[in-house]
Amino acid sequence: MPELPEVETVARDLQRWIRGATIRDATVSWDRTIRHPLPPERFVAEIRGATVRRIDRRAKSVLVHLTDGRVMTVALRMTGALIVAEPGVAADPFARVIFSLADGRELRYRDVRKFGRIGLWEGGGLRRSGTKAAAKAPGRVGDVFAAHGPEPLSRSFTVARFAERFRRRTKRIKPLLLDQSFIAGVGNIYADEALWRARIHPLRAADSLSEDEIRRLHRSIRTVLRQGIADRGASFSDYVGADGQPGSAAEKLKVYRRTDQPCYRCGRPIRRMVLDTRATHFCEHCQK
DNA sequence: ACGCCTACCTGCTTGC
DNA sequence: TGCAAGCAGGTAGGCG
Structure with missing residues (x-):
């Protein structure tokens, strides 16, 4: 969606x-x-x-x-x-x-x-x-929206506020990013993109992330979402704006649906795995 | 309460 | 060409 x-x-x-x-x-x-x-x-x-x-x-x-x-x-x-x-x-x-x-x-x-x-x-x-x-x-x-988490692009979504939410969260980071009560608005495309950008492996336990990793992830989430908006969204088959036209954000994606294509950072092939029924794309060399 | 899995729908792509 | 299986941006709701 x-x-x-x-x-x-x-x-x-x-x-x-x-x-x-x-x-x-x-x-x-x-x-x-x-x-x-x-x-x-x-x-x-x-x-x-x-x-x-x-x-x-x-x-x-x-x-x-x-x-x-x-x-x-x-x-x-x-x-x-x-x-x-x-x-x-x-x-x-x-x-x-x-x-x-x-x-x-x-x-x-x-x-x-x-x-x-x-x-x-x-x-x-x-x-x-x-x-x-x-x-x-x-x-x-x-x-x-009472059970929803914070809006990632809001002024009040600070690193400190994000970091607090990681305490005692043993869940793996990728599915956690998709959990709308943890953070609102992130879906399968932008979760993969943010993790690639932050160089964090999708299977990492949330509470194992260092302060620096949380800071990188916070910044990456905001960056990929803002870039997506600037390009009017990512279109694969159905998504269009209210003008009926597709957006161009899909052209700029770094990992999502780029299975076997070279990583833009290290050149090794992007991997695809299924995590909790959702396709997950990542670079096993540069995401630790 | 958490975490995992299925169901909800249809159309398009892929492989035999 | 045809057909079946697999796949897709999400998330309630049910189970253990």
């Missing part, structure tokens, strides 16, 4: 293009896209007539803030995309939800694999950290 840089790209596009738009109507063609417990018909009735105040991102979700304070969350998961279509653009057989805007455009939620979920919540609670119980039965939008 889209990871942090891809979701951030979509959110910024939408902020530019549909801020202030009014949703005249919505059509849901795959019911399970609408997140429990809201029935799809209720969702449509609730969203009809709403006006978009602002769009941003939390973790890997797009947040559409409405003028009445409610917030629509869009979790794109593996193949979700939010695309603004001008009037007259051909129908999309993979559009699962279509929002008709009052100005004649459409906001289309496209999702080939149908894993993505759209929710509608009362506002509030986004700034507080919250409890896991709240995350299990969300009421306010903040509850949805």
Whole structure:
């Protein structure tokens, strides 16, 4: 799926293009896209007539803030995309939800694999950290993200704050980076990229990392995510921005899906292994 | 509470 | 050419 840089790209596009738009109507063609417990018909009735105040991102979700304070969350998961279509653009057989805007455009939620979920919540609670119980039965939008870890690109995400989280964590570092309660927004592409950049082996136990390694990893995570945003995200098959166009970040990746190709640092072949069911790419010579 | 594994879906690529 | 298996950006939920 889209990871942090891809979701951030979509959110910024939408902020530019549909801020202030009014949703005249919505059509849901795959019911399970609408997140429990809201029935799809209720969702449509609730969203009809709403006006978009602002769009941003939390973790890997797009947040559409409405003028009445409610917030629509869009979790794109593996193949979700939010695309603004001008009037007259051909129908999309993979559009699962279509929002008709009052100005004649459409906001289309496209999702080939149908894993993505759209929710509608009362506002509030986004700034507080919250409890896991709240995350299990969300009421306010903040509850949805109550169990999530810190935003890696936020000002408050310091090395010290990152380092604290490593205490007594025996888990291997790669799966830990994918754990959204440890750090939000990092996915399979950028986890591999950050570890390569920091020269840390994906199988290392988290609590075995030295201060210097944690510092390198902190910096690497922020660097690869920012680079991904600058290139409008990494596209392999499905990911596109709200303009419907792929990003160019995939061209600059150092290890992800570069199995057997030479490491950019030492020239030895990049290895691929499966770790907790996820493909993991690394250089066994320069990642220790 | 943690950690590991499966299920959820469809389309594309690969190998016989 | 055809067909089956393998693969994919994620994460709830169930098990031990």
